[in-house]
Amino acid sequence: MTEPLLIERHADRVVATLNRPDKRNAIDQDMIDELHALCGELEADPRTLILAGSDTVFAAGADIAQLRERRAEDARRAINATAFIRINELPMPVIAAVSGYALGGGAELAYAADLRISSPTLKIGNPETGLGIMAAAGATWRLPEIVGHARAAELLLTGRVLDADEALSWGLISAIHPVDGLLEAAHAMADRIAANDPRATQHTKRALRASRDQHPDIECELQAELFESDEKERRMTEFLQRRAKR
Structure with missing residues (x-):
């Protein structure tokens, strides 16, 4: 088979x-x-x-x-x-x-x-x-x-x-x-x-799937987690460093 x-x-x-x-x-x-x-x-x-x-x-x-x-x-x-x-x-x-x-x-x-x-x-x-x-x-x-x-x-x-x-x-x-x-x-x-942060991608998908009555609370909570992440810090630091070299 x-x-x-x-x-x-x-x-x-x-x-x-x-x-x-x-x-x-x-x-x-x-x-x-x-x-x-x-x-x-x-x-x-x-x-x-x-x-x-x-x-x-x-x-x-x-x-x-x-x-x-x-x-x-x-x-x-x-x-x-x-x-x-x-x-x-x-x-x-x-x-x-x-x-x-x-x-x-x-x-x-x-x-x-x-x-x-x-x-x-x-x-x-x-x-x-x-x-x-x-x-x-x-x-x-x-x-x-x-x-x-x-x-x-x-x-x-x-x-x-x-x-x-x-x-x-x-x-x-x-x-x-x-x-x-x-x-x-x-x-x-x-x-x-x-190429994007997997955790940010997963959180975005969760927010997209959420019902309208869950917004904006769900976005705020998911974003709060991301704001505390090491990956956010790393990616934003690299972005600022690249921009400074231009």
């Missing part, structure tokens, strides 16, 4: 490539289990996560053969939703490098990332209602946060699929890169993240 995730580990990042080519990277229970295991690793040893698929398909959805057999108790277990929430809550940023089809659960996995970039071949959306179910792994609450309620409602209620240009104009992705340069662009983004 092929591994559902191909994992490439580095000191400051991990690349996880969805790997069910015969099923168009459909998300099944084995892949969910692997994602949970990877989350456990990255919770213990925080690093940036890059999620990728193939050149032609990120993930064409959840595995329909498995979905057809699921019943009410399975829905209440929130099988995919729980994994995607855990991905979104990882300490360090998550980058989704999406090429080709990202539909249904594949789209919801991309929505769970902090940063999304794509190739020009992107096709992203949630056609679940056409299959007699709904998008229930985060799309109904996460997508409005990304693109606004009106646009989220259009996608989820009509099953419309966006291409790359539409996704960019809607703010669903932040950039479009050539297919053969997409992973390189994701690494360049991870490089910029790695």
